[in-house]
Amino acid sequence: MIQGSIVALVTPMNAAGDVDVGSLNRLIEFHIEQGTDAIVAVGTTGESATLNAEEHCEVIRLTVAQVAGRVPVIAGTGANATAEAIHLTRRASELGADACLLVTPYYNKPTQEGLFRHYQAVADAVAIPQILYNVPGRTACDLLPATVARLASHPNIVGIKEATGQLNRLTEISQACGPAFLLYSGDDASACEFCLQGGHGVISVTANVAPRLMHDMIRLARAGQAEAARSLDTRLAALHRDLFIESNPIPVKWAVEQMGLIPSGIRLPLTALSDGCQPAVRAALQQAGVL
Numbered sequence: 189m190i191q192g193s194i195v196a197l198v199t200p201m202n203a204a205g206d207v208d209v210g211s212l213n214r215l216i217e218f219h220i221e222q223g224t225d226a227i228v229a230v231g232t233t234g235e236s237a238t239l240n241a242e243e244h245c246e247v248i249r250l251t252v253a254q255v256a257g258r259v260p261v262i263a264g265t266g267a268n269a270t271a272e273a274i275h276l277t278r279r280a281s282e283l284g285a286d287a288c289l290l291v292t293p294y295y296n297k298p299t300q301e302g303l304f305r306h307y308q309a310v311a312d313a314v315a316i317p318q319i320l321y322n323v324p325g326r327t328a329c330d331l332l333p334a335t336v337a338r339l340a341s342h343p344n345i346v347g348i349k350e351a352t353g354q355l356n357r358l359t360e361i362s363q364a365c366g367p368a369f370l371l372y373s374g375d376d377a378s379a380c381e382f383c384l385q386g387g388h389g390v391i392s393v394t395a396n397v398a399p400r401l402m403h404d405m406i407r408l409a410r411a412g413q414a415e416a417a418r419s420l421d422t423r424l425a426a427l428h429r430d431l432f433i434e435s436n437p438i439p440v441k442w443a444v445e446q447m448g449l450i451p452s453g454i455r456l457p458l459t460a461l462s463d464g465c466q467p468a469v470r471a472a473l474q475q476a477g478v479l
Contacts, residue, residue: 189370190260190287191388191410192225193402195395196233198441199247201453207243209250211450216254218449222399224259225389225406227251228289231264232326233393233437238455241272245279252284262391266291266321270306277314287317289349289391294327300335311344318344323351323374333357337364349374349391358385376428380421383409393436394427397443398476426472433465443469446479 197219200211219227229251230236230244239247248263255261263280265288267273277288292298293306311318320339322331330352339345350357351374358371372391373382379390383406395402401420408417431439435458442461444450446469454460461469473479 189388190226190262191370193223193395193399193406194226194228194262194372194389194391195219195224195399195402196228196231196391196393197251198396198437198444198450199230199234199239200450201235201455202451203453205453205455207239207247208451208453212247212250213254215444215449216251219395219399220255220258223403224395224399225403226260226262226286227255228262228264228391229285231289231321231391232291232323233396233440234264235437235455235458236264236266238458241276244276245283248280248285249283260286262287262289262319264289264291266293268293268295270309273306273310274313277310277316277318281314281316285316287319287346288314289319289321291321291323292327292329292331294329297329300332303329303331304335304338307339307345308342311339311342315344317346319346319370319372320348321351321374322348325351333360333364336361340365340369346370347372347388351375353378355381355385358382358387362386376431377425380405380409380417384412384414384417393431393440394424396440397431397447397473398424398427398478401476401478423476426468426475430465430468430472433468434461439465439469442466443473443479446470446473 200208263285265276324330347370353375373379405420
């Protein structure tokens with residue numbers, strides 16, 4: 189079972205927008221040293237939407253190779269076409285990923301039946317643990333708990349990243365799917381409470397810049413040590429907020445660059461963090477004690 193603080197890793201790029209392999213390897217080492225429990229490669233924060241299929245698979249390959257089995261690697265393989273999601277998931281399995289994270293099909297707004305059939309088709313096609321990913325604020329569709337319950341019986345579907353920030357979803361899904369179904373927060377701001385209420389971990393943007401604090405906070409929350417967990421979460425609160433001051437991953441890539449871990453590259457249509465937003469992100473980094 190993959191649990192704890194799981195970083196939704198940024199994809200380092202040079203000024204021209206090409207993937208920076210050296211920085212990627214150094215970033216992975218940083219996370220392993222800092223106690224990150226698992227790594228998501230090429231999720232939303234990893235700019236999956238602007239990497240082509242070859243680059244997407246290459247980043248997964250590079251991540252698996254550098255990690256070398258020290259922590260689990262979860263590959264982002266979601267797509268808004270079912271055939272593409274199957275292809276990416278199959279390649280991730282072949283490349284040695286431990287699990288796959290599949291965002292709901294974005295833009296085309298499928299029905300609940302369409303979502304069910306989409307995920308069922310991927311799970312039928314590829315025998316690798318698969319984590320559903322619900323983030324309606326970015327995809328324009330909402331994977332409802334009743335549909336999650338239908339999918340949870342598939343042996344290859346092992347959990348969900350629930351990014352609505354609605355803590356009542358945790359109870360609904362847990363009751364419908366049973367204790368073996370893994371529940372990950374996809375909302376840093378509510379992740380502490382999510383884990384205090386029985387969640388298994390978080391797939392986190394904040395962990396890019398404060399991996400040790402996120403690891404410790406989630407560990408304490410999962411152990412039921414509410415006061416200690418909330419104390420650490422208070423230090424992280426400004427990061428949870430201000431890493432979304434502009435569209436993710438714009439602020440977090442700027443923050444990781446300020447920490448000296450990656451160069452400044454980001455791909456259009458995303459742009460560098462605006463000058464007016466930089467002081468807030470810098471102050472959040474300082475409050476957390478990471479800058």
